[in-house]
Amino acid sequence: MQWxxxxxxxxxxxxxxCHLRALPGDPYFDLGGGMDKVVELARQDLHGLQDGGVDxxxxxxxxxxxxxxxxxxETVASMARVIGELRSEIKIPFGVNVLWDPIASIDLAVATGAKFIREIMTGVYASDFGLWNTNVGETVxxxxxxxxxxxxxxxxxxPEASKYLADRDIVDIAKSTVFNNRPDALCVSGLTAGAETDSGVLTRVKQAVPETAVFCNTGCRLxxxxxxxxxxxxxxxxTTFKVDGKFDNLVDPVxxxxxxxxxKSFRGQHQKFK
Structure with a gap:
């Protein structure tokens, strides 16, 4: 996993x-503030995160x-505008995630020079958004x-706010996803943004695919x-980086x-890179 x-x-x-505020076409887009406000709030969050030392x-x-x-x-176009305006200010590696559309995420990454994407790329789910299907072959x-x-x-x-349509164990999902799709990393999440990822589930996934990177995807706290x-x-x-640790708020640099x-203290005690 040298990558x-x-x-x-x-x-x-x-x-x-860096959570972008509602964009043109979204139900809660701020018509008064417009895209200028979206860009400015994204700039504020970006600098708060960079200055705080994130990787x-x-x-x-x-x-x-x-x-x-x-x-x-309009969603992809709006996100590209935000990143384009901030591009010269981004001093660390960056990725993109166009929720919940892996094809759009790839398009945005190519247009902006992002190094990675995160998305739901495999499986079929019963979700808050209806029946949720994917096509990983088409995506790759x-x-x-x-x-x-x-x-x-x-x-x-x-995936957040959803469940596999078939009753599949997370270990089986991890193993088959790695075998069939060669992901760079697997992300393990809680129920929603800010909801803690179950350590037991995280452990089982990592043990199942030890040669594949596994990231904790939600609910990380101090x-x-x-x-x-x-x-x-x-x-x-x-979420934990935001004022009072609340999803709707802006980033709190402190x-x-x-x-x-x-x-960094933890990493200092565990220097060996695997």
Missing amino acids: IKETFGSYKPIIAM AVMFSNEFSLPYLTKVRP RHKMELGAKDLKMLFNIV ETIERQLSIADGAVVG RVKAFMEKV
């Missing part, structure tokens, strides 16, 4: 979420609630057709991150710095 070090420049990296940042349309499983063109072929062979693919195998990183190869962190100080 982790090469991509993020760190052992057990922390990928911080990478991932831009997502987190406030495009309720989500679509096939997004509209699309990536290769666009010449993005080096784009890292983080497969979320425990008091739990050492335990989670003792199992996982990295973590995706969003919380980011305190969190990353603990992470």
Whole structure:
């Protein structure tokens, strides 16, 4: 898993979420503030995360609630504008996640120069968004057709607000996902953004696919991150970096710095890179 070090420049990296506010076409888009406000708030969050010492940042349309499983063109265009305006200010590796559309995520990554995407790329689910299907063969072929062979693919195998349509054990899912799809990493999540990932589930997945990177995908907190990183190869962190640890708020630089100080202390005690 040398690719982790090469991509993020760190052992057990922390990928911080830069949650974009509702965009044009979204039900809760701020017509008064417009795209200028979306860009400015994203800029504020980006600098709070970078200055706090995170290893990478991932831009997502987190406030495009309720989500679509096939997004509209205006969503990708709006996200590209935000990243384009901030591009010269991004000093760390970055990725993108267009919820919940892997094809759109790849398109955005290629357009902006992102190093990785995270998405639901496999499985069929009963979800809050209706019957949720995927086509990983089409997704990976699309990536290769666009010449993005080096784009890292983080497969979320425990989608939020949904359940596998068939009754499958998480170990079986992890093993078959790795065998059939060759993901760069598997992401293990809780029920929703900010909901803690079950350490038992995280352990079972990592033990099932020891040669594949496994990231803790939701609910990482100051008091739990050492335990989670003792199992996982990295973590995706969003809500805990926000003011009062609340999803709707902006990033709190003080919380980011305190969190990353603990992470760096942990990494200092576990230097061997696997």
